[in-house]
Amino acid sequence: MKYLFLTIIVSGFFSIQAIAQDAQTIPPIDKSPMDMSTYPVNYPLLKIQDKATIPIVARVTYSRPQKNNRIIFGELLEYNTVWRFGANENTEIEFFKDVKINKVLVKKGKYSLFAIPNTDKWTIILNKDLNTWGSFKYEKTKDVLRVDIAAQKTTEIAESFYIYFDKTNTGFSLNAGWDDVKVSLPINM
Amino acid sequence: MQFYKKILSFFLLVIFFSCNQKENKNDNKQSPTDTLQNNVAALVQSDQSTLDMSWCPANYPLEQMQGNKQKLIARVIYSRPHKKGRKIFGTTPESLCVYGKPWRLGANEATEITFFENVNIAGKIIEKGTYVLYCIPNENKWTIILNTNLYTWGLHIDETKDIFKTDISTIKQTPSIEDFTLFFEDTKTGCDMIMAWDDVKAVLPIVFS
Numbered sequence: 001m002k003y004l005f006l007t008i009i010v011s012g013f014f015s016i017q018a019i020a021q022d023a024q025t026i027p028p029i030d031k032s033p034m035d036m037s038t039y040p041v042n043y044p045l046l047k048i049q050d051k052a053t054i055p056i057v058a059r060v061t062y063s064r065p066q067k068n069n070r071i072i073f074g075e076l077l078e079y080n081t082v083w084r085f086g087a088n089e090n091t092e093i094e095f096f097k098d099v100k101i102n103k104v105l106v107k108k109g110k111y112s113l114f115a116i117p118n119t120d121k122w123t124i125i126l127n128k129d130l131n132t133w134g135s136f137k138y139e140k141t142k143d144v145l146r147v148d149i150a151a152q153k154t155t156e157i158a159e160s161f162y163i164y165f166d167k168t169n170t171g172f173s174l175n176a177g178w179d180d181v182k183v184s185l186p187i188n189m
Numbered sequence: 190m191q192f193y194k195k196i197l198s199f200f201l202l203v204i205f206f207s208c209n210q211k212e213n214k215n216d217n218k219q220s221p222t223d224t225l226q227n228n229v230a231a232l233v234q235s236d237q238s239t240l241d242m243s244w245c246p247a248n249y250p251l252e253q254m255q256g257n258k259q260k261l262i263a264r265v266i267y268s269r270p271h272k273k274g275r276k277i278f279g280t281t282p283e284s285l286c287v288y289g290k291p292w293r294l295g296a297n298e299a300t301e302i303t304f305f306e307n308v309n310i311a312g313k314i315i316e317k318g319t320y321v322l323y324c325i326p327n328e329n330k331w332t333i334i335l336n337t338n339l340y341t342w343g344l345h346i347d348e349t350k351d352i353f354k355t356d357i358s359t360i361k362q363t364p365s366i367e368d369f370t371l372f373f374e375d376t377k378t379g380c381d382m383i384m385a386w387d388d389v390k391a392v393l394p395i396v397f398s
Contacts, residue, residue: 026370026385029269033239036266036298038340044298048345056340061242061266064235089242089250131261133250160235 032065032087039165039172057189060093060113060174062086064160072179073117082125084135085115085176086161092130099171100188101126102147111144115176115183121148122183149183156180238270238296245373245380245395261305262380262397265322267295269368270386277387278326288327291334293343294384295369299323300343302335308379309396311355320352324384324391330356331384331391355393362390 038044039058046052065087070076077083085091090112097108106126114135116123126145127138154177161178171189175182245263246252252259270285277285286292294300303319320335323346335353336346362385369386379397383390 026366027241027243027372029239029368030241033235034242034266035236035240044340044342047340048342059340061240131244131250131253131264133254136254 030063030088032063034061034063034088035163036061037164039167041165041167056096057099057172058093058095058165058174058187060091060163060165062091062113062161062163063088064162065178066161067157067159067179073181074119077117079118080116082114082116082135082138085113085163088133090114090130090132090134091163093126093174097189101145101185104145104147106145114138117181118151120151122151123148124183124185147185149185152182152184154180154182158182236268236297238268240266240268240297242266243372245382246375247373247380262308263305263373263382263395264303265300265371265373265382266298267300267322267369267371268297269370270296271369272365272367272387278328278389280328286326289325291323291325291346291348293346294322294324294371295343298343299339299341299346300371301339307398309398310353310393313353313355314398315353321346321350326359326389328359330358332356333391333393357391357393360390360392362386362388 037060038056040046040052040054040056043052043056043059063086073079091114092110093113094110095106095108099106099108110130111126112129112132114125114127116125124145124147125143128142128144129137129139157180158177161176163174163176166173166175166184168186171187174185174187176185177183243265244250244261246259246261249259249261249264275285276283278288279286280288299321300323301319302322304315304317307317308315315335319339321338321341323334323336323343325332325334333355334351336348336350337352338347338350341347365388366385369384371382371384373380373382376394379395382393382395384393385391
């Protein structure tokens with residue numbers, strides 16, 4: 001019996017080690033999967049169907065954390081604190097032409113995207129620091145733009161954080177939401 | 190004793206993999222009520238083949254955050270399709286990636302590579318910039334191709350926009366890989382871009398200029 005237990009422990013140890021080694025080389029699927037949104041909406045699909053009427057204007061690349069039964073705003077994410085607007089690598093937005101946000105000219109190029117959530121409004125931040133992890137090294141001095149937008153309560157609960165673009169009368173909007181909160185940032189062309 | 194050991198290792202492996210599967214299922218779980226109640230979330234449901242990012246040097250953003258100053262060389266954005274019991278590479282039409290036919294090295298949107306510096310691949314200088322990355326798999330070699338037709342879906346490749354091609358030999362991959370993976374490993378002269386799926390692996394050496 002003693003040997004049997006020993007065997008269980010020893011073989012368990014070796015199998016775990018073998019698995020750990022494989023896991024080390026092959027990256028697992030992220031818990032917060034990455035996703036991409038474009039404006040025009042679904043641009044890559046429109047492009048291959050020859051249905052794109054204008055060239056690509058914006059693309060956001062972000063990771064999608066899950067609610068997992070947690071209260072998100074005010075608990076997981078403290079109010080009045082810079083949040084990476086996603087998970088893992090910093091959320092990145094690329095404008096392929098100059099746009100205007102809150103009457104401020106935003107030059108074409110890549111920016112990191114952050115938010116400061118509050119109960120009634122979120123501050124959306126465009127920053128120059130790229131290819132970073134989260135908001136751990138966020139520096140306010142590298143901000144390009146800060147704009148406040150109203151936070152709206154939703155009756156539905158969004159399990160995964162989302163970002164998508166929508167056409168508007170003056171251009172398009174970047175819509176984001178998680179749990180029972182959503183925001184919309186108008187962007188003018 | 191040896192026999193017990195084998196049996197036990199086998200069971201432990203089975204337990205491990207079943208746990209893993211459960212975890213994946215939970216990740217993708219979305220009950221019908223969720224979908225009905227939440228049109229917005231339905232619009233932006235997580236992709237079956239999730240997007241991912243790989244960096245050269247490996248894990249660049251994390252390393253950077255931890256204070257390891259390195260020069261960023263490359264970044265790949267690609268989607269990760271799953272094997273799901275299918276035959277992946279082969280000559281028959283049932284194979285997901287047919288020998289001799291272009292494959293997007295991923296899923297969904299075309300796989301994209303950005304070089305932040307000029308690099309040297311197979312003796313040729315590749316200028317810094319963003320390219321679509323795809324391949325033509327064959328039994329013993331893959332042709333790796335860089336293309337300038339950006340922001341497109343991976344299925345239609347405009348071959349007139351190819352700017353670079355190189356052949357690399359394939360290696361047998363064991364154990365078989367469920368989710369297509371593309372990642373970088375640092376080498377003495379630069380980094381290796383490693384691509385692997387099912388029982389095939391291919392390595393593209395990238396030399397820093």
